[in-house]
Amino acid sequence: MSVEEIDRLHKYRDDDQFVNTKEEFQKVTGVSDSILNLISPYFKFPEWVNNQRNNLKDVTKQEKENKPSSVVVKDLNQVTLEELKSINGIGDILSERILKFRDRLGGFIVDEQLYDVYALKPEVAERILKKYRVLKVPEIQKxxxxxxxxxxxxxxxxxxxxxxxxxxxxxxxxxxxxxxxxxxxxxxxxxxxxxxxxxxxxxxx
Structure with a gap:
């Protein structure tokens, strides 16, 4: 580091201010990227700074997880054989069984009827219902x-x-x-x- 860069850091510290990140260090001193990359591995910041960073990461992660899904839900009564087979856990036999069951019902009236398909595991049914729901209820004459x-x-x-x-x-x-x-x-x-x-x-x- 040059004398000028060191003086800038000292002046910053004389004003009772502290550097808490390598980016802030570069902003205060004006060192080049190459110098920063060379010396930053030796930086040590207070524990509370690291905790603050981790908390920020956790908040960001939670915001992403809570972000509404952009998946467009389609009608379970219109789903095709190929669309079902694209879902993890659904093969030829199960996809055909689901469609045959739908035909026997005259169409799904409620989403929960998907769980009635023989040998369809609940977790697989849940995967289907994330993409396909009963949007148009069939007309059933009771x-x-x-x-x-x-x-x-x-x-x-x-x-x-x-x-x-x-x-x-x-x-x-x-x-x-x-x-x-x-x-x-x-x-x-x-x-x-x-x-x-x-x-x-x-x-x-």
Whole structure:
């Protein structure tokens, strides 16, 4: 360093000011980039300065993580085979199974129905739902649970033929079904999917 550069640093220190970064050192002294690169490895700054830098990095990282995603969400009822296969964890078999399940439903009514696809892991379903959601709900004509035949009931994905017949028997014995909660009394009824039933059936008013 030249005498002039050293004098500038001393004058800065005489004013009770301190250099806390190598960039600030260069600004105060006016040293060249080559000199700065040569001597900066030997700089030692107070611990609180380093902590302040780390805190700033953490804040910046958190701001990036909290920054709204720019991903454009598309309709789950329009997703194609190739689009599904581009998602990590989805191959030929699962992509075809998802589309077949969608066809059987007549289209997804709610996002949660994606979790009902056989052998589709929840974490993979979550990846899909980051890009594809139900944007346009299909028109589903609900049928009255108290007048539907066993055949009509069995057309619903979540109700097997045996359960459908059980519903009709229960209805004949009780006169009518007053709440969907009653269905869990029917043998082999899929109780874990009872929240899906009102999407397709209605109760007599």
């Amino acid at each position: 049928i009255d649970i108290n007048t539907a035949t066993a055949w009509e009931l069995s057309k619903i994905v979540y109700i097997s033929r045996g359960v459908a017949e059980g519903i009709v028997r229960y209805r004949n014995e009780k006169g009518e079904i007053l709440s969907f909660g009653e269905l869990i009394q029917i043998e082999n009824f899929p109780a874990d999917r009872i929240d899906r039933i009102p999407l397709y059936l209605s109760l007599k008013k």
